[in-house]
Amino acid sequence: MSLLRTSFQDAEHDSEKPREQYFETWTAQKTGITWKHDNALSRLRYLPESMGPGVGIFDYDNDGWMDLYFVNSGPADFFQPAKPLRNALYHNNRDGTFTDVTEKAGVAGRDFGIGVAAADYDRDGWTDILVTTYGRLILYHNNHDGTFTDVTKAAGLDEPGLFTSAAWFDSDNNGLLDLFVCHFVKYGKSLEQDCSVNGIRHYCYPKTYEAWASRLYKNNGDGTFTDISAPSGIGKYLGKAFGVVATDINNDGLLDLFVANDSVPNFLYLNKGGGKFEEIGFQAGVAYSADGAARSGMGVDAADFDGDGREDLLVANISRERDSLYRNTGHNTFVDAAGATGLGMATAMYTGWGCRFVDFDLDGRQDLILVSGHPDDLIESVNSSLQYREPLLLFHNNGNGFDNVSAAGGPAFKESYAARGLAVGDLDNDGRVDMVVGISGGAPLVLHNVVSNSNRWIGLSLTGLTVGARITWSVNGAEHSIFKRGGGSYLSSCDPRDVLGLGAAEYADWIQVRWPAAIGRTDRFEHVRAGKYYSLSPGGKLL
């Protein structure tokens, strides 16, 4: 444990640091993004109002530039919008502006939209879109011409529920992307209760609702899916799932699933092969707090933050519970290092949702971005220490722990938001990772990375099956590594490309891609020049 030093700096110490600005805000005026989220806020405070929205960063038209997708509320048994609401797909115009192409693309959604997970599920080389809702799932198939077709029913995904985050991953190493969808609780307008305080309705705590099972769908390879929740073992665990990430916790080549539950224990599904999973959250030490209390987990992510070759896990929890940073100690066990790394104290008063490990300053280490906001918009009326709108948090990985560098994050980091979804990606192809935040009941926040150091980078766009690949690179003899996880953050979908930070080096000594087990090969490239995106398919050349 002494490996990790307490590196969080108190606010007074932060104030002594130079005020570098890491992110600038791209306003709606600049981007042309006029879409806003409607959270359907009602006097009766129906639960789904407090959940969204998710955001997606992906390239729907294969032009090499990341486009944006925003999820909106919509008609439900408790909500009939006064005017039509819709999701929005924005095409990247390559100049910092975006054009709304939703209607042409046919991805406006239906039902009460909550989250998004984008992936090429049918291996045709074009990104498809899954939208989670309170209502029925939506699967949009990419028609390769800027339009999509709703194939939900034909795909066998036309399921009702209160779905939140989703992850695409190959559960059985057959080379096809399967789908895990978080289901929150058994819900319907008739199940809603009166959780008033002093005569005023507040959102009910999750304990009010019945836990429910999440879903695992097997990709049949013909455009259809089969619900294998029961035979896989996942269906027997009733949770209140908000976030999911698919990663390989024991480097056995099988993708495991970590699921954050709200107010009930988290689940860690160990992939046993053959389409079977074993839930080991308790044994692994990631289900409960150190005192045996189930926390309110929201967003999740996975990365090897300490560079020991093992994937660590992050859970963004509700205020007063502190986030969990589970350091992988091997043998399928974890130790919560949030306190030792300073992350615990820094998040003590915030409710985290979207969260993502990403190297924002290109030094080769995975930093961390967290977005927050209390779920109860009336929280300030019952507790003066908590706020509905909370600040964004930015942590720099110093190699031994995290420094809270939010004060240098830029103007947006000085404001507070009712933030939910977070997606990261390179919107202007400059190699510096930007971020997009979904704001409950408001316009999305687009933050452009303007880190002013001279660090260099190599972008890598892997094609085909990529979740489960490990990218390793060496810079001046120092090795770095990224494991390509599926899902992560909250309700959101990130740029599928990877940016490898090189520090000051002009070349990577070498780059190695160990493809997922279904592909079963490793490609290696020597002396790779910095400063551009390369495309790579298994066995191919860096293009």
Place this chain on the structure above:
Amino acid sequence: MILLLALQLAVGAAQHYENAKQDFAQRKFSEAVSEVDAALHENPYMVPALVLKARLATFAHRPDVAKSCLITAITADPTSEEAQFFLGVFYYMQNDFKLAISPLQTAQTLSPENPLPVFYLAMTHEAMGQDANALKLYQQAENLSPQKSAQTASILVAYGRFLLSQGRNEDSIEKDRRAVEADPDSRDAHYELAKGLDRDGDPKNAALEGERALTLPALGTSDAQIHFLLANVYRKLNQPDLAKAHLEKFQAAPQTARR
């Protein structure tokens, strides 16, 4: 004549208050409520009685009454260290940490040698994620504490728990050991020591401390918490039967979750 009447009322109020204090100490809460109400009927601004009524209201899950009494008490006498302290504790217990700080600081100023306001200030700053302040205040509370008392043990237990949350295992264990010395029958102290030892890679002694904690009266730490710890510890000690038994007891107990 009026002066005499006032004197009689004051004496009556004081007597009712003394009775209430005794009843409270003997955990005769309904009798204490009657006596304290009688005291306040005769003297509505009797600060010690208001504070006692607030404490009784807290036990009765009436935070509205508790808060009202404490604010009345402070209005009547802003220099009442007791009223300021309990108002701070009230806000702390309500998780309203920002509001807790001011009365606790006032109580600290009014009674600088009393470790309790400093102790609660430490816990408040910890809850707010202000670790540097919390560390300083915990140390101050420890320095002010009398040796070998249950109060000292409580302070050391909280201090040790804070240090453990910071990853300072060895420092945490040292505080927990001293807490056990100060109050050998403190379940909290044995439990926190067990947690520290487990985190520090000593499951064998963690199991001993955990088992000892289970035998002590449950005031703070619940049985479920200890079973959870022991299930983990015995798993590490490769004693699956014991691990399973404790896990089952943990799962059978009411689960704790904040929401």
